[in-house]
Amino acid sequence: MAEKPPFPLLILSDAPSASSGLGRICRDLATRIHEHMSDVCKVATLGYGGPGSCKLGFPQYTIEGMSDWVVPTLPEVWKDFAGEEKGAVLSIWDASRLAWYAQPERSEQLAAEPVLRNWLIKAPFKRYGYFPFDAEGPNGKLSFPLRQTLLGFDRVLAYGAWAKDLIERSIGEEEADLRHLDYLPHGINTSVFYERDRAQSRLKFGSITGARLLTHAPQLSSIMDDEILVGIVATNQARKDWALGIQAVALLAKERKVRLWIHTDTLERHWSIPALLADYGLLDKAMISLGYLSDDDMARAYSACNVTLAPGAGEGWGIPLAESLACGTPVIHGNYAGGAEITPSEMHVEPIAYHAEGLYSCVRPVFKAQDWADRALQFAGQRAHLDPQYDWNNLWPRWRTWLEKGIAA
Helix, strand or coil: CCCCCCEEEEEEEECCCCCCHHHHHHHHHHHHHHHHCCCCEEEEEEEECCCCCCCCCCCEEECCCCECCECCCHHHHHHHHHCCCCEEEEECCCHHHCHHHHCHHHCHHHCCCHHHHHHHHCCCEEEEEEECCCCCCHHHCCCHHHHHHHCCCCEEEECCHHHHHHHHHHHCHHHHHHCCCEECCCCECCCCCCCCCHHHHHHCHHHHHCCEECCCCCECCCCCCCCEEEEEECCCCCCECHHHHHHHHHHHHCCCCEEEEEEECCCECCCEHHHHHHHCCCCCCEEEEECCCCHHHHHHHHHHCCEEEECECCCCCCHHHHHHHHCCCCEEEECCCCHHHHCCHHHEECCCEEEEECCCCEEEEECCHHHHHHHHHHHCCCCCCCCHHHEHHHHHHHHHHHHHHHHHC
16 A cells, blocks of 8 residues: 655744744744654745745745735645645734635635636635734733634644633634634743853854944943843734833933843834934943844854843743743743733733724733833842743643644544
8 A cells, every 4th residue: 555645734824944933933843844744744835024944954935926915826835745645734924914825715805816716716725723822802802803714724733821711712612623723832942042152142243143232333342230121022013012111211220230132133114213312311221233143153042141031011922022031031021812821920010901902902911111120120139930841842742743633533
């Protein structure tokens, strides 16, 4: 009897060579599937935001011609990758991007794409979705359009228990069972993200990060022993409350000698980070690194910090939170959404109010900056640890079991 060919699994996400969190998740999963399951599953990625890498060993397709998140080349990519075989597409994208894909027969986005619509209606693959939900909608559920999108998937996976419960409340227990609703975190590579010598990391901080001061331009060489080094690692987007984080550091600076390390993608987008630093009097205390840093350099930078702030107003999971903890550095975070699952409860800040925003009425927490400053001062210099369940070495068997169940179905 001929052996069954490996199951085709195409991951639709940010490119595995992209610097985004979704790109990181895509790379981690695809790499492990390729290395540990190649006998039963062949993997490829279809993503944007990165050129690809020959070092990864699996096919990487680049999204071309995308408009409003519609991926017109999906049929061609699937045919090139899988031929006439049946398989699955695992999307690692927000549900708000995927209505056209999940419910093609109802999609106005596909009105001008009849060929793509018809192909998706008869798609030669199962739809798996790994969804980074980071906020509730009205009445503790997801907004109606997001719920409808989920109903177009064959298997639905959340990042954590909080998001799994949110999805089940939104679509109902029966629909959740039909879609094999479950949750799986993604992991941290603890062979890289582990606690380094703090004194050495602080001494070489400038060369590690390339961080520069906005005011005087020279690269910083080292951090003084009497300075509290506060790190904020986050992209410049609306959901990351940079105003809160920078104000909290300014309040902390009234109590202690403080240095702020900011690592982000761009200084000017949703927030003007230079303007916030100027407004809160931190221009001469802030060091900024932009763009790509290697995982090893990031681990040494986290280890140099006394504490980090994670001012996201809702996280699906929160890679910088887990990285900081893995490097032994406490991270202060709001008690809301998925990020609260992976951070110690004693490091949480409680919201004082909530407000809804955006197309999907996402509920976001409101905080007092002083509460963040107080919590940061409380934990600065203490050592922390990441729950071992988030170590890829411990987590991967759960992922393999989930994938094998899908292949066998």
